[in-house]
Every structure is written in structure tokens, then in C-alpha cells.
Amino acid sequence: MSNEVTVVLQDRKTGQRRNYTINVNNNENILELTKSVEKITKIPSEELEVVFCGKKLSKSTIMKDLSLTPATQIMLLRPNSVVKTATSSSKFQTTDSSILGSFYVWCKSCDDVRRGKLRVYCQNCESTSVLVKAEPQNWMDVLKSKRIPVTCENCCRPGLYAEFKFKCLTCNDLAAALTHVRGNWQMAECCICDGKEKIIFDLGCNHISCQSCFKDYLLSTLQEFHFKNRPPYGFTVSCVYPECNRVVQDVHHFHVMGQSSYSEYQRKATERLIAIDDEGVTCPNPSCGQSFFWEPYDDDGRSQCPDCFYTFCRKCTERDCVCQSEDDLTRTTIEATTRRCPKCNVATERNGGCAHIHCTSCGMDWCFKCVTEWKEECQWDHWFN
Template sequence: MATLFVNVKFSSTSSCPLEADPNSSVGELKSLISDKTGVSRSGLQLILAGKVLQDSQTLNDLGVGNHTVLHAFQQRGSPRLEVNAQVGLNQLGASNSATVYPYQFFVYCKKCTKLRPGKLRVVCGCCLQGNIILHQEPSCFEDVLLPGRIQGSCQNCKSQQDSKFYFKCTCDHGDLDELQGQCAVLRHIKPNRRNRECITCTDVQQPVLVFPCAKKHVICIDCFISYCIVQLNERRFIEDPEAGYSLPCPAGCHGSLIKDAHHFCLVGTEQYERYKNFGAEEYLLQSGGLMCPAPRCGAGFLVEDPTLKVVCLTCQYEFCRECRAAYHPGEECSTQHYSNPTIDQERELSQEQALRAQYDLDSMETIEKISKPCPQCKAKTERSGGCMHMTCTVCKTDWCWICEKAWNRDCQGNHWFG
């Protein structure tokens, strides 16, 4: 097995890099430290993730990987409180059985640009050094995500301090300094130890996303990514005061919104940028803002002046507040007049503006030819196949592609299939 490179820190300015066999015990590692530094092995203690390590434990069992930082201190006088290091070893990425999925935590690593297993680490909240012995172990995400929940005895500050937890990617990035390479933990991603089927494809995958609904519905990562992209294309993300724009369980369960937007990083860099732009657009529209309809612009801004003529603050394009076409003084608008556009109408306009920002004016002429407006909110809709029963993605109105009216029994009987 390959040699591990371990960094043992005595203080913020003193450290000892070592090469060790992964099967070495903590006791053997202490002997290596003593031989290299001259520090007496007697009373030498090592700390990992807020726990004092026992001499009989091996680096492999503890989940120690390349460039893992261990913190050392010389124990003097009465022994300090030690937490049983055998509890929660799976949280460090170790497993005593080959049949058990080894990882408990998952993160989005910006360096890997993808979902990765994560490891939990802890430092003193005051000096940010890792040689702190916790008074109790964390038992839930609130213990590690909320400040001040767990205290410890810091061997650097020599005082009782609040602990600061963070997560790192299990991949070797060569991070030797504390808090370097922190990653956003994805608390809804969990190991599928009960082999639950994906709610979408019914396949059994590892790991999975578990929605926070009462039934704890499971979805595999591939289906979750597809679900996010489809919902983003149809602008179906839901605004939540705490989570921002989020998604619920596909089954529509109450209270199932994903609580952390970092989960949407899984869709990839390009789609995640679309998600952030969507959130900005929705917030602007909710605040009564406008989107510039000029090609290759699409800038958003708030306008307090109630006049029909609007000038884009970015590209200086002049357009009509009512129909979003180029400003036309003295002429009637070609679209239905509305003096106080609703949020749904503005949202529909945002979709058109997104198209205009990507294509030339020739493309807009094509859109006019192949699309029809929703009879309720006038959202431009393109039919790509299937029956004539249309559902507006903006206002959710059911309407008929043939007669361009609300869907009714006559539509279903006469031209359901055209």
C-alpha cells in the first residue's frame, strides 16, 4: 500500500511532516514523531477531529489520508477529558466492514467541480487551530453548522473555547493549512444503506438525495440533475424565505423543499449559472422591475417613472413599457394593453428576453412564426409535438393550440389530435 504523507502540528508555527504506512498504529506514529523531533514520547497525545487518538488505533481505521493534519500536544499533570475516539468512525470515512458504504458526508468540491465524499474537521473557534479536544461529540448537522453548540479544551489557547466545524473533500488536494480547501456540505446527500429505489427511475444507486419530506423520498443523483434542469427550463423553482429558490420532492410532498442551494451545484457550472440568473430575474420581477428586451442585453433594473417610454440603463435601448417593443410614440401597442402588468406577465416577458439575449432579430421573427400566445397571459409558446392540449408554463392555463382558447370538452372531442 502507498505511503501516507501526514502533517503533525504542534502549534500554528511548528509542524512535522511525516511519511507513514497506512497500517501503522497511532503508537508507532508517536515513535516516529519522537525520533524526528526529539520530543519525548511520554505524554505525547495526537488529536484528530476533536478526539484524542488511542495508541492501538491504525491510520487506516481512522480514515487518515494523504496530507491529513494531526495535532499534537504534550500532556502534563492531570489528564484532560478524552472523548471515545471509536464512536462515529464512519464520519471520518472509515469502515469495519466491506459491505458497508464507507462515507457518511458528501460535499461539492470546487476543485474537483463535482460531488465528492467529505470529511468532518474541527478547529478552535478562537485561534483556528485543530488541537482542540471536544467536550462532547456532534450528534446532528445543527451541532456542526450552528456556532456555539459544542465547546472544547484548546491545547493551543489553553482555555475552554467554542469549536468551529468544517468539511473537506476526501480527495488529495495537498491542503496542509487549517481551513484550507473547505467545501459546502450537501446535507441531503446520504449513503443509500437501505437500498431504497429512486422515486423517478426505480434504480438503486449510491449515494442518493433524500428529500426532507415526511416519507423521506429518495432520488438518485442523475435523476436529480435531470429534474433540476427540467424544472429550470420551465421556471418552476419555488421561492422560499430561508432556502431561496428551491425544489420540492417530485411527489409534491409538503415541507420537502431542499434547504441549501449548494445542492444545485450538481447540475454543472453552466446550468448553475442559469439557476442564479433565474433567481436574480425572479427577485427583480417580484420587486416590480423590468428586463431590457434588446438583443444581447437582457439587463434588469427598477424604474420609478410611470411613463410608457423606458430607457435601458445598460445599453440605452428605448422600449415601450406595455408591449416591450421599440418605443413608438403616438401608436397603439400590438399586444393586449395592461397598465399594471402582473408578475406572471413580467415572468413571461423574461422568457422572451432570455431568447432575445441569445439570438439575433431574425431568430425573433422565427419565434413569432412558430409560436402562439397563451390566451390568458400571452406567453409565447412553441409546440414541439404531441396533442393540442397545451399547459402554459407561466400561468398554468390549459388551452387549445387549434382555437387558442381555454381547453374545453369541444376541443377534446373535435381536435385533441390534430
Template structure:
């Protein structure tokens, strides 16, 4: 039995802090509030997560933690909605919950910078206060993630209002409404109630990520992070118009893309930044944009002009739209190196332009020596190690570094490792 500090709020300017036992009933809590405020216990009603609490419920069974805020209102008639469920909204979508899995929701907490169990909370969509009584319970994630799905009667506004749901971390950050933006719910991460094996390592772990495929394949969190990083390194994420830059189930099941980018926060800040950069590049390329091939630039931009000559708006480098080499007017793409400034007649160009052209020539010659063109889109590719199986970062073609053609079983059998 432990002590809890809870705060019972009547309005934004009126509250009643209490210290109670974690096993205390709602009735005993109301009795403490009544003795401090003078409000008759029978006229006092407490709200948690959009529901009026039953007198016989206990704080530990309701999932009330330290510094939890309960909302109160005075009403002489019976409360319009009472809760008889053991854990209230924390068990959304779950039945016959076992005590070994006390939480149904998991969040990425920005304050903890980690995966944490989460709690669902609700406030009035108008006044942002928590003393709202829901007219119906949410039945799915869309009910809590989409605005206007669930209404309630706000005791502050004294009228029906749209409810606003949010998730909070179970760690002791306080129960302040301003923290609602600090947590992102991870809708695919769930408790492993069926003790299902990970699709990758076959181990049984808790919690797990459940892919939205027909077979509901399960992957443990460690394997999920490894799977994402490998796919990220090989640029095998999928750009989907509805889902964004995402990954499917490792088994390749249709309709299995992860629906929320916040799940990739679990990779850590460095890998998540790479994910966002790659996603932006992929979206740009699929939208008809180009990436500047100049060394040290790599800027992405959209081009309205359909001409072969492209000028990077960032570094002003001029390159060919077709071969991504330096711009070469009146020449085919097999000869795109810039002219040697030594062959230009003296006086035609100044010293600064000559030096710039010389540097560009040396850079392009270096690129020619250490890179090979993709057999599909001709993008210059440098191999920095690993096997001979290459994946073009522009057109996603799989090709062989040795024979410079699309990857096939002969390549894999004869010179996969060189």
C-alpha cells in the same frame, strides 16, 4: 498495506513529517514521534477532528489518508476526552456502519468540480489550529454549520474556545486549513444504506439525494440532475423566503424544498449560472421589481415611482408598467406601438430621433408578429418550439398558445402538440 505520508503538528511553526503504514496503530505512530522529538510516548497525545486518539486505534480505521495532518500536544495528566468510536466524526449520525459505505458525508469540491466523499474537520475558532479537544460531540448538521454550538479546549490558547468545523474532499488536495473554503457540504446527499429505490427511475444507486419531506423520498444523482434541468427550463423552481430559489420533492410533498443552493452545483457550471440568473430574476419580480422588455436589454430593477411610465436605468427605454409595451400616454394598452416617424411633421424631431423611433417601430412590429401576450399579465411571449403548453416567465401562468387562455384539459386533449 500502503504507505502514508502524515504530518504531526505541535504548533503552526513546529511539525514532524512521517512515513508510516496505513495499518499502523496510534501507539506506533506516537512511538515514531517520540523517537524524533524526545517527548515521552506516555505524555504525547494526538488529535484528529477534535478528539484525542486512543492508542489501540489504527490509521486506516480512523480514515486517515495520505498527507493528513494530525495535531499533537504534551500533557502528563490523562487526556480529558478519548475516542472509542471506530471512525470518529466521519460517522456523525450513523450507527452500525457497513464497510461498503465508508463515508457519511458528501461535498461539492470546487477543485474537483464534482461530487466527492467528504470528511469533517474542526479547528479552534480563535487561532484556527486543529489541536482543539471538543467538550461534546456534534449530533446534527446544525451543530457543525452554525457558529458557537460546540466548544472545546484549545491546546494553543489554553482556554475554552468556540470550534469551527469545515468539510474537506477525500481526494489528495492536502490537509491544509486554507482548503476549507474549497468544499461545500451537500447535506441532502447520503449513502444509500437502506438500498432504497429512486423515486423517478426505481433503480438502486449509491449515493442518493434524500429530500427533507416526511416520507424521505430518494432520488439517484443522475435523475436529480435531469429533474433539475427540466424544471429549470420550464422556470418551475420555487422562490422561498427562507430557502431561496429551490426545488421540492418530485412527488410534491410539503416542506420538501432543498435547503442549500450548493446542491445545484451538480448541474454543471453552465446550468448553475442559469439557475443563479433565474433565481435573481425571480427574487426581483417577487420584490416588486420589473424586467426591461427592450430587445437585447432584459435588465432588472426596482421602481419607487408608481406611475405608468417606466424608464429602464440601463438602456433608457420607456415602457408601460401595465402592458410592458412602449410607453403610450393618453392611450389604453391595446394600442401601444410607437408612432411612425413618417407621420410626424418635418422639423419637430431631428434625424437621429427619427431613426431611433423607426428602429423601435420595426422591432415592436416584429415582436407583435412572432409573439403572443400572456392571458394573465400580458407579457409578450415567443414560442420557439415544443408543445402548445406555455408557462409565463413573469407570472408563472400556464396557458395555451393556440386558444390564448389558461391551460386546461381540453387544451391538452385537443391541441397539446398543435
């Protein structure tokens, strides 16, 4: 199968830059690509260095391993002087078993987990004509800004860094990297259903689960919203294996629940966070209910919902303020009938039953009578007080 690819030739001997469209066979290697360019430009193929995704490629790299699309560009460099070295000695070269396509992403267009590919751009001009000066060593090197320095053949500015982006291998759209998803190369069993799926979720503890079991686990957690607030990751879940403390570090993994469930998760997580934050606001408009943060500064005590644009008083939640200053009966009633969770400070009302309270915000078990962590003494001294 053959495809058309765009080749950008940067000739450092002449200072010229030219673009070519070349038909390539997916089963051919990079050496055959350079020979095709040689026929057009008369530049000897041994003088051409091929750069793709910031790496100098081995001449033996197979084209299909690059996951090319019609929009992909391959850069060819012709240095001022050619230094012949053994192809296996370059620290920038890839092997025939390219790492491209070995990532997994959540693709919004496909609405599913898909194999992904990594692409690298100049952070300044977004050109793909870049050469990385160091290999990424971990996920943070490709997910965080200004980690990997590059040389850009387009803008040629000093002090440039790489910008890495992930794309879906199926539709070529930008997608979110799933750091906890990998291929099941050992065909290990899911720790829940004992199945052997090709794609598995692994939080780094080797308690692997298949996508179906992981989805069911998330949906059951969402039902009672047992997601726990774990800074800096936000409201997340621990490993599916009991008593394992590893947690999901990126909420993009929760997309596997489905769009409606993911939206519900986002809404509830925001509400829970706002409930324990002094600057959190929930829109009182009955048809909205959006939760958001508000930085008050020296304002008049009013907020505007960013979703429905409803303006209201943050104290009494009315459009036309009816606050009674220090004699606010509502506030007095709330303070008289509620206790605050000793861990997260959420106001809690007891409407019956024993004094044992389980906080749905932070998960703490505490005593409504003595407002401390629930102890054995609480159970015997004032269980029904």
C-alpha cells in the same frame, strides 16, 4: 502504504511546542504513531493524547480512517499530569469506524459529487490545534458560526468557537457539503427508476432518488422554471415523489445539473425574485441583462450595473434619462394594459386567449378579469371576457 504527516507536539509539562515529520503506515493505528513519537522525543507514549479534527482519538483508531493528506497536521498533547482512564469512557474519542469521510460534497475542481471529510479550525487564528468542548449534534452545528466552543492550543484565547470546513476526499480542495446526499447503505431502490446506486439523494422523507434521476428532475424543472420560492431557501424544488412537501434546502445540490444549467438557474431565480421585489433592477444593456438588487437611499434615481458598469435611469431605463415626470406615457400604458398578480404583484399583460392566468413567477392561477384567485365562477362567468 506509508505517508509523511506533520505532528505538532504540545508539551504542557515543559511549555514547549515542536513540529515533527513522521512516516506512518495507513494500516497502523494511533498507538503505533505515539510509539514513533516516543522514539524521537523520549516521551512515554502513554502520556500522549492524540487530537485530530477537534477530537481526542482512541489509540485503536486506524490511520487510513483519518483521510490524511500531506498538508494534514495531527496534534499530540502531553498534559501536566496523566490521568489513566479506560479508552472507551472518553466522550471525545472516536471509534474504529470513523465518521470522517462519511460526508458527501460538491467539489468544484472535480465537477462532481464526491466523498468528503470534515476539518475543524479555530475561528480566530484558523489553527488546526483545537479541541472541541462539545460534539456537533446536527448539520447546523457545523454549517453555522459560533455553535461549538473550542480550546485552541495556538492562540489560547477564551470564548473561542470552531470553524468547520469540508474538503473533497479525492483532491483535498474545499467543497460544499451536500446535506441531502448520503450513501445507500441499505441498497434501497430509487423511487423513479428502481435502480440501486451507491450514492442517493434523500430530503429526509426516505423518498430516495439516484443522482441520474435527480439530475433529470432538476433539468425538466429548469426548462419551464417551475422552481418555487420557499423562504428561507429561495427558489427550490420539492421532493421527486408526488405530493411530498419536503424541499431541497441548499442550492449547492443544483450543481449536479452541470455548470451551464446551474448558471441559468441562478440567473432566472434572480430575475424572478427581482420581479417581485421593489428594489430589484435588471440591466437594460442588450449585451448584459444582469439582474441585481439596489438600495436607493437618497440617490438620483440612477443605478450602475455591477457586472458591465452600465449606468442608467431606473425609471425609464435609458442611459440619458428621458422621463416625463407625471406624464410618463410608458407608465400610463403599462398601467392601462396590465393587471398585477394578486399573490406576488407582478405586472401581467394578457395578449389573447381566456381570462385564466397562470403566473410564471409564483405559480398562482388567477382571473385576469376580476384579479382574484381562479374559481369555478370565473370559468362560467367570464372565460373569454
